[in-house]
Amino acid sequence: MFRYLALAWNPAAGEPAALAGILTAFMRARRDWTVALERPGLAVFVTGTGANRVYPLHGGSGAVVGRVFHRQDPQREPERVAEGLAASNAMARDGGRTLLTDYWGRYVAFLEAEDGRHQVLRDPSGALPCYRLRHEGVSFVFSWLEDVLQLPRPPAPRVSQAGIASYLAFAEVTGRLTALEGVIQILAGEVADIRSAEAGDQLLWDMAQRARSPMDITIPEARDHLRAAVRDCVEAWTGCYDPILLRLSGGVDSAILAACMAQARAGSRVACLNYHSPGADSDEREYARQAANAAGFELIEQRRNSMFRLEQVLTVARTPTPTNYVGRISSPTDADIAARVGATAMFTGSGGDQLFFEFKQSWPAADYLRLHGLNAGFLSAAMESAQLGKVSVWKAAGRAIADRFRVHTPMQDSHVRRTLITDDVHHQAAHAGGYMHPAFFDAPGLPIGKLNQVHQLAYFGGYYDPYARERAPELVNPLLSQPLIELCLALPTFQLTHQGRGRGLARLAFANDLPPQIAKRRSKGGMDEHTKAVLAGNLDFAREMLLDGELVRRRLLNRKAIESALSGNPASKTNQSGELHMCISAEVWLRRMSGLTAA
């Protein structure tokens, strides 16, 4: 499991320097960690490199840790990439700007500003986590909190009530503030002063800014750009691993991934893994088989484990924010199968929904109107949007015109009404600014479709698996790569939804590579029945955790609502199993972190 840990301190300050000395000696003595960078007042350590590496910068002034590709030549060998980074004077002095324009990947860069301040830059994909906290005068920058908590004289960050409330309200904490006081997240594309204790750093790469500069190209040009970008990104990542385990759902995104991996020059061996379970839409094996056959890959079909015991999540790793275990129930099986096929990495098609625009709404008509005004093409755009959103063309056009004058309220737009949380939480969530990505607030002038795309991209996928931990294969989401993210932000939504279809442009771009049934597929797999079954099999545990747990005690959950939800009341108007799982995740996390602070 690739991780990094950096320590920064003022060498002239007595006690912090003494503590830093103890900590750096401790880290140097650990054989599984190596020194990536040492400067006065800064030490960076890495472990579990695998496909990742350390890229020293010019004159040893800094280092990039992770995996980096050259923008113009994504297939360039890692050694030559490293040489280029080390040779670049500009890289060492421009605060990371050259890195953002000339390279991409999954990395965190430790830089030295001209005035000698130590800075950290997180790559725009945000694949590698990056947090910062300050303790006894020493600053820590890290990807995995457990590494910090196992140091001598470790910090004991307190749980943030507002942070937990934000998680419960939004199912994710995407901002600079986390659910732990004093633990700050460095956002994707952000550069931060390592020794600062405060949030409020600088976004060098901004999603909303990218989305404000739409490309003005034809559909064939857009198709070709998209195809090239997807292939380049997938090919670059494929070349890093051999063999690879590919999560193949049978949907368009993972099928595109399979097709590109099959054509990649690296020729890495790929085994596909498809999960299925009984239910209306949770068995996509037929589609997965078609995709695997078309790519020439082996397919492993695995039944989802509906007998999963939720007690297993009690040992979740300590992290700055809770992680919903629903997406990780298959972790032990992923790890077993990866080990069986010899794969150290698992690829998924995550990101496709947001990038390729799979939102069944009539927003693209509104986006068209904002960009081009009421011209001859608007009716066609409205018609396609109507097809996409299953509304009448008059409604699509009317909404587009109304949106032209509407002021979007991000908090309102993004806040899903939860049924199990207290009014206090709803109220706190409404003022949860710091816990949400700035894109939810700083995106004026973006049309509604593009705004929603940006919002969805603010939710970073988890690189680490806090449940399976080191056993889990390294997670790689090739679609969520900087070049592709930039392209899809710049392509107008009405082009991304070509012919009134979700992912319309992506379908067009890969029409000849995908099995026809998948290329035209309108349905999407789900696992509602599975999550319900897991909950039903763990009701006692759920009651024990939630009814008189910490979240209820802190007045974050409504006990009566929980009781009713866990009673299996058939008169229930909503399916609450998803929200219950999320609450259990939060409760488990809270108990783990509270145990820490009690010590």
Add this chain to the structure above:
Amino acid sequence: MNAPQTHSLRHLRVADHVRTCSVGDQVVLLDLKRNRYLGVPQRPWNLVMRAIDGADTEGQNDIAGSLAAPLLQQGFLTSAPAQTAAEPDQVALPSPQAYLDARDSAPDMRITFRRLSNFLLATALAWLWMKCYTMHSIAQRVRDKRQTHEAHDRNERLLNAVAVFERLRPLAFTSRDRCLYDSLALVNFLAREGLTARWVVGVTAPPFRAHAWVQDGSLVLNDVHENVRRFSPILVV
């Protein structure tokens, strides 16, 4: 009203205008004349059915009686003699296995004047039905539109008709969250094109939801099969 004695339950039966369907551990009843759904627990319902059939309720007469009374009062059960033969809309429906992808596959999607006028009339009729009639009357009207003879190139004509309907639909109405209207409009349009397909209403619980769609064999015409598979058919016309 006092709970009827079990011996008197033998004279009861499910009313002609009521359809039933088991969903999980519940039974959903649909009153077509009042456009109303009711969910009752499976076990007591089974006891009522056993009592109606004259079978032994294993000493649970009170349970059967106390459920039967309100159902009788609300018209879901009746003591009146049967008026009609077995309802034709209780036919078995093949499990949905695929959806019709008309947009890319239809060879003839031309919007002729005839097709346009058929579409407009079909949607207007669907609207009128929903405004003026109960589901019971609507089901009868849909049944009356059944074609007695269909052409040999039926499948191709069905594909073309659905494709045309999908192209024209945005010009007339919003189908999102209006599955009943959309399905009736499609059924009417197909009938005007000389084609028959099944109009289906299905339910699921918990949480309770109802949905309507149009199906031809195992092919879903106006939705994706993975979505309609969540629902148990309660009315098939």
